[in-house]
Amino acid sequence: MNEEILIKLSKRGDKKALEKLLQMNYSIVKGYLIKMTLNEEVADDITQETMLKAILNIKKYKPKAKFSTWLITIATNTYKDQLRKDKRLVYKEDKDLVDDIDVEKSILIKSEFEEIKEILKEFSYEKRMPFILKHYYDYSYKEIAEIMNCPVGTVRSRLHYCIKKIKKHMEGGSDIGKKL
Amino acid sequence: MGKSCENYKDILIDIIYEEKDFNKDIKDHLKHCDNCMKYYKELKDTKNRLNNLNTEPPIEYRKISKAFIKADEIKKKKSNIKSLFVFMLLSTIFLTMVVTLAVNGFSKEIIYFQISTYVIFPFILPFMIKKRAKKEGYDAK
Numbered sequence: 001m002n003e004e005i006l007i008k009l010s011k012r013g014d015k016k017a018l019e020k021l022l023q024m025n026y027s028i029v030k031g032y033l034i035k036m037t038l039n040e041e042v043a044d045d046i047t048q049e050t051m052l053k054a055i056l057n058i059k060k061y062k063p064k065a066k067f068s069t070w071l072i073t074i075a076t077n078t079y080k081d082q083l084r085k086d087k088r089l090v091y092k093e094d095k096d097l098v099d100d101i102d103v104e105k106s107i108l109i110k111s112e113f114e115e116i117k118e119i120l121k122e123f124s125y126e127k128r129m130p131f132i133l134k135h136y137y138d139y140s141y142k143e144i145a146e147i148m149n150c151p152v153g154t155v156r157s158r159l160h161y162c163i164k165k166i167k168k169h170m171e172g173g174s175d176i177g178k179k180l
Numbered sequence: 181m182g183k184s185c186e187n188y189k190d191i192l193i194d195i196i197y198e199e200k201d202f203n204k205d206i207k208d209h210l211k212h213c214d215n216c217m218k219y220y221k222e223l224k225d226t227k228n229r230l231n232n233l234n235t236e237p238p239i240e241y242r243k244i245s246k247a248f249i250k251a252d253e254i255k256k257k258k259s260n261i262k263s264l265f266v267f268m269l270l271s272t273i274f275l276t277m278v279v280t281l282a283v284n285g286f287s288k289e290i291i292y293f294q295i296s297t298y299v300i301f302p303f304i305l306p307f308m309i310k311k312r313a314k315k316e317g318y319d320a321k
Contacts, residue, residue, distance in 0.1 A: 015248065022244050030237040044243075051247035056254060116230060134197055135230060141199055160193050167226045
C-alpha cells in the first residue's frame with residue numbers, strides 16, 4: 001500500500017494504517033534526531049514524543065508536504081521545546097553512537113565519524129539543523145525554511161557557514177572549539 | 181562588475197547541494213581558475229566524508245505501539261474532561277431553570293417532575309450502564 005492511501009486511511013481513523021505509516025518513517029525521524037542531538041538517549045525520547053504527537057494530530061496533517069517532512073517538523077519543534085526546558089541537553093553526552101549504530105565499522109571510519117560528531121557538536125542547533133536537513137535528507141532550501149520557520153536566505157547562509165567551517169576543519173585549519 | 185571568486189565559491193556550495201545548475205558561466209570560470217577548481221574538488225571530498233554519519237537506525241515496533249497506547253490514554257483523559265465540562269454546563273442550566281420556575285410559582289410542578297423522575301430513573305439506568313460499558317469497550321456483565 002502506498003503512502004498516499006495510508007495517509008487517507010489514517011486521517012479517517014484507521015490505526016493500522018497510521019502504525020504502518022509511522023513504521024515506514026521511523027528510521028528517518030530517529031536518524032535525523034540522532035544527528036541533531038548527537039545523543040541516542042535524547043533522540044530516543046524525542047522520537048517517542050514525535051510519534052505520540054503525530055498520532056494525536058494526524059487529522060491536522062495536510063498532505064501538501066511529504067509525511068516525513070511533517071514528522072521532521074514535529075521532531076524539530078519538539079527538540080526546540082526540550083532545549084528551552086532543559087538547556088543542558090545541548091551538552092549531554094553519554095553514549096558512543098558509533099558502537100550503537102554499527103560495531104563493525106573500521107577504525108578509520110570510526111575516527112572520522114567521531115571527528116564529524118565533534119564538529120557538529122560545536123554548532124548551535126540553529127546552524128546544525130539546515131546542514132543536517134540538506135546534507136543527509138536532501139531537502140530544498142525552501143522546505144528547510146518551512147520546517148524551521150525562517151527565511152530561505154537564512155537557511156542558505158547557515159548551511160554555507162557550516163560547510164565552510166567543516167571543510168576548514170577537515171583540512172586541518174580548524175577554528176572549531178571556538179564558539180560557533 | 182563580474183563575480184569574484186568568493187561569489188563563485190558560494191555558488192559552488194549551492195551546486196554541490198543541487199540548489200543551482202552547473203551553468204556555462206561557472207564552468208568557464210572553473211576552467212580558468214585553479215583556485216576555485218581546487219575548492220570545488222575539496223567541497224565534493226568534504227561532502228563524501230560527511231556521509232559517514234549517515235546511519236539508519238532500526239525500526240522499533242514496540243516503541244511505536246507504546247506511543248499508540250499513550251495516545252489512547254491521552255485521548256481518554258481529554259474525553260473525560262470534555263464529558264465533565266458538558267455535565268457541569270447542563271447541570272448549571274438545569275439548576276437555573278428549576279430555581280427560575282420555583283421563584284415564579286411552579287413549585288408544585290417541580291415536585292411532580294421530581295417524583296416522576298424517581299419512578300422512571302430505575303428503569304432507564306440499566307440502558308445507561310449498557311451504553312456506557314459499550315463506549316468504554318468492555319462487557320457490562
